[in-house]
Amino acid sequence: MEEAKGVVKHVLMAKFKDEITPDRIDLLIKGYANLVPLIPPMKAFHWGKDVSIENLHQGFTHVFESTFESLEGVAEYISHPAHVEFATEFLTALDKVIVIDYKPTIANH
């Protein structure tokens, strides 16, 4: 196994509040994706809805994963005005949230 040098994955799991409509969720997800061209250290972004069958999702419904070149890049992202403005709006819409950053160690076939 080898550690991908310097790369940091920023993973957010979310459960939106019951009163947040699907249209509003779509807008919030677009707002999240729109941070990529605004914040240079944010190198990639993907997201998806839970489709698991093991019933271990603990009520979480969405995953958002951003990729950074370094922990310094994550810190720059967190304090960037575009992120601060978006995060305030986004977190208000969430019932539950977990955020973990990690440097992936890789094992492939």
Added chain:
Amino acid sequence: MEEAKGVVKHVLMAKFKDEITPDRIDLLIKGYANLVPLIPPMKAFHWGKDVSIENLHQGFTHVFESTFESLEGVAEYISHPAHVEFATEFLTALDKVIVIDYKPTIANH
């Protein structure tokens, strides 16, 4: 934004029980990685320890991400004898666990 065709990400967040030693955690992580050559639909695997600074990790300390070509591949993995044996041992060592599967929709620079 485009959906990566058919690919499914299987994300597990974990907090080990306090009594599980670092050596035991290392062995469990190796056991997880060792599933890759045993279970054909499991195409890739990476993991890492939380290094976040936002204090939104809710006590979770590790992330494990496996990649599959389809939801059918995830189902095959879940019911594979090597996974069943490992999961029984692994889940017993955890204080908290969340598992989400999702088909990533991608936005890049």
